[in-house]
Amino acid sequence: MKIFPDGKGHFEEFGGKFVPETLMKPLEDLERAYRTLKKDGRFQRELSHLLRDYAGRPTPLYLAKNWSAACGGRKIYLKREDLCHTGAHKINNTIGQGLLAAYLGKRRLIAETGAGQHGVATATAARLFNLSCDVYMGKKDVERQALNVYRMELLGARVIPVSSGSQTLKDATNEAIRDWVGSVDTTHYLIGSTMGPHPYPMMVRDFQSVIGRETYRQMMEAEGKIPDYLVACVGGGSNALGFFYRFIGTRASLVGVEAAGCGLGTGLHSAAIAKGKPGVLHGMKSLVLADENGQILEAHSVSAGLDYPSVGPEHAFLKKTGRAQYAYATDREALDAFHFLTRTEGIMPALESSHAIAYARKLALKVPKKSIIAICLSGRGDKDIDIIKRYAKR
């Protein structure tokens, strides 16, 4: 099997390094350091120690007993990333990159954040490794996600509101890149998903692939075989890639679920795979939502974590090669799925993960009996309670 990305960071036509010249060398340095540390026993031991004792790994693989019972012989498993420290899979990556930054002697972390989950996970890693931390966040998001802003501040991070462009995640990402162009000597840019210029999509995937490796092992212990279907939500795509990666060489069906917002026909969605076209944004070539002049469109989703007008290049690649399928769920379906899982299993999923739940509900009705479906429950829903409440009143 060919290994992706190739030496230049390409997943065939996608990926690469589409960045201003100033960043070319820092990206090369980062890649070299990462490839060295990947094989470094001490680094890897330290990382697994932190993932276990600090992040709370391995996370359980839970057989959703009540949901499965209603599925006539089909089994539904939930990979409980919601039980990670800080409440989502994001910490796997921020601990990995935080440790990398510490090894590289960087003194400062910067990050972009939409809903604030990655910002909180980065601020947490900054405390763990004694680094200073600045988080860029769109002005609109700062207003919408006041609680997470406060959490970051409690953790000693500075939250910098971004008032350019659409004042959301994509603009926060631009601003973080601009900061990094001027601060590369002292600063590590901790990208939160499998996106951006090479080596980020590869590196974030690797740090998240612990999810799939554990799932593989746990599934073999529980069932003696791998699941037939793996389902995960896709914004930038880090929980999905982390979940899928161990299974790419197997026969398992991989399904990524995008956010269809108010519906794919409305223009108010974040479905870059379903509706995007090849383009370049934030240093990578991938599928992007853009207008006829190539101006980037504002994405929409009820879940802020999926609200991004592009997608990681490896997902664009997996879509093109057909190795993974991509589906979508609307805001409404995700909200229903939230209530469904809460009532059925006593587990409140994040609205992002609720998209995967929503699609799996439909899938469970049509796959052969005795099929096993594993879902990546990427985060917990506490952060979304205000939104849930607001929608419930309507």
Place this chain on the structure above:
Amino acid sequence: MKNRLTARTLKAKRNGEKLFCGYITLGYPNLSFTRNMILRMEEIGVDIVELGIPFSDPLADGPVIQAASEAALKKGVSPADAFRLCRDLRRDGLRLPVIFFSYYNPIMSFGASRFVREMKKAGFDGLIVPDLPPDEDIEFRKLISREGLAMVFLASPTTKDKRLIFISNASKGFIYYVSLKGVTGIRKNLSGDLGDQIRRIREVSDLPVLIGFGVSDPRQAHKASRCADGVIVGSAIIDAIRRSGGDIRKVSRLVERLVISTKSAGLSRGVKDRR
């Protein structure tokens, strides 16, 4: 036909003359200003115009050019306007080399080969795409050179010598030297070791080197031009457009001073030769 841009920069290099390249954003504050300003720049003695096509996510640009891009986009400015404008200006006899500055996504969206054809037809001479380094999409670069257009690549203080050779081989017309680690914008001072940095490029490249990013006033333009073959000024001009509310006379006054201070860094015959 010879490319106006490469012809101009080569001649300047031969004569030891310094080059002034002025950047303006298409459609800021409106398209007729852009048109008149370019004509005025030619009269003033600007050597090269860099026409910025606004993009929603300009990640190499600082706040001044970001704001101008946003304002122009609100008016619905597109690459088609740039082609129309340049074609009209050529029809009216504009002889200045004009560089199309754009991020890569609008170009991909337009369709690379169609884009290159339109560029050529409209009378553009060169292209700068800050988020397309010479390592990526080599096919696109081939399209550009097949049409006799010049693609200008950037070098920065972080660029190692081996890579400088690579960039120099890929670049046509000149090398755009980003003199600081950061985005475009107005700065109080130039980098202190500019002379050493430019010498490093000269050792591996015969191309003219123009310094951009952060060249903010006539004094800095003069200083930078003494080390290099000239300067590119963007944010300072855009800021003058903003402050004057699009008053061509006021903006021209700044551009005149920038041109004079740039030229005075070269051999004295430079300016006379051109007139």
